Amino acid sequence: MLVERLTAQLLAGERADDAVGVAERLLAVQAQDPRGARLAVRARATTGTAVDVDRALTEERTLLVSWLNRGTLHLVRREDYPWLHALTAPRLMRGNARRLADEGVSAGTADRAVRIIERALIRDGALTRAQLSHEIDAGGVKLQGQGMVHVLLLASLQGLIVRGPVVDRQQAFVLVRDWLGTQAPVDRDRALAELARRYLAGHGPAQDRDLARWSGLSLRDARAGLAAIAGELRERPDGLLDLGGRTASGSLPAPVLLGAFDPLLLGWDGRDWVLGAHRQEIVLGGIFRPFALVDGRAAATWSVRAGELILKPFAKLRSADRAALAADGEEVKRHMGRRLPRT
Secondary structure (H helix, E strand, O other), X not given: OHHHXXXXXXXXXXXXXXXXXXXXXXXXXXXXXXXXXXXXHHOOEOOOOHHHHHHHHHOOOOEEEEEEOOOEEEEEEOOOHHHHHHHHHHHXXXXXXXXHHHOOOOHHHHHHHHHHHHHHHHHHOOEOHHHHHHHHHHOOOOOOOOHHHHHHHHHHHOOOEEEEEEEOOEEEEEEHHHHOOOOOOOOHHHHHHHHHHHHHHHHOOEOHHHHHHHHOOOHXXXXXXXXXXXHHXXXXXXXXXXXXXXXXXXXXXXXXXXXXXXXXXXXXXXXXXXHOOXXXXXXXXXXXXXXXXXXXXXXXXXXXXXXXXXXXXXXXOOHHHHHHHHHHHHHHHHHXXXXXXXX
């Protein structure tokens, strides 16, 4: 199972050509941490840097970021956004309304703020969160605490906005209809089938509960999607499902540094298969720390301070592995290239 999942994740065997290829395989890459999303791409693509990710977001419009799946920000291909949004946004609306109420924002006030956002983006094009906050305040709507975040989430769930171009180190918001064009209706049954197929492409072997956990959909929906592609699946002796006709790389990956919120920790119902006894060192509440993968399993946490790679191994590392991680640390610094967008 270990090598198969690492191969599906593009961490063993062949990598993707670029950031778009990574998003195609993984379908949705957690992106509330801009650095973490770019490091996830780095570990899985043969070419490209953080600058190339920004270009795909800004100039090529091949990638975008929006609140999808479990209600967190995800990096996806533009062609996958419409059906993923149609599947996952409805389940998030109730929680959004509750959080707005907790922040003292009534339904009427939230609607007024969303209309201000729409008018500002029609008038000015791409705007940052700070600029939209100024527009809302100038429009007479006062938002406190996390009210602004949840108003932006509401506009996103309504299919009005996405995060598109990087402007002054910030990912700006744009109107979906301006950035992506008119969105065609989505057939839900076909979308569930595509979800199951693409999930397994990037996460198989897995089970229905893994798909439900990753997507934020119900177990019933996960099972419906898998049933729709039953002819494409094979069931393993351990009961896990995978797409038929594909093979694993046959070998574990070289030691590699993975960033915060790496997809390897977020795609299944459990993490023991990769974290073992080290969950507490990496997963702290809702925070997922950067970690080093050695022999296909978590072996250390890491950070870069004053240009130096700081490793904190869980056990003594072999000298060859430590050297490989040091070399990868230089690659990480080269890959990032420049200061990153802020959230």
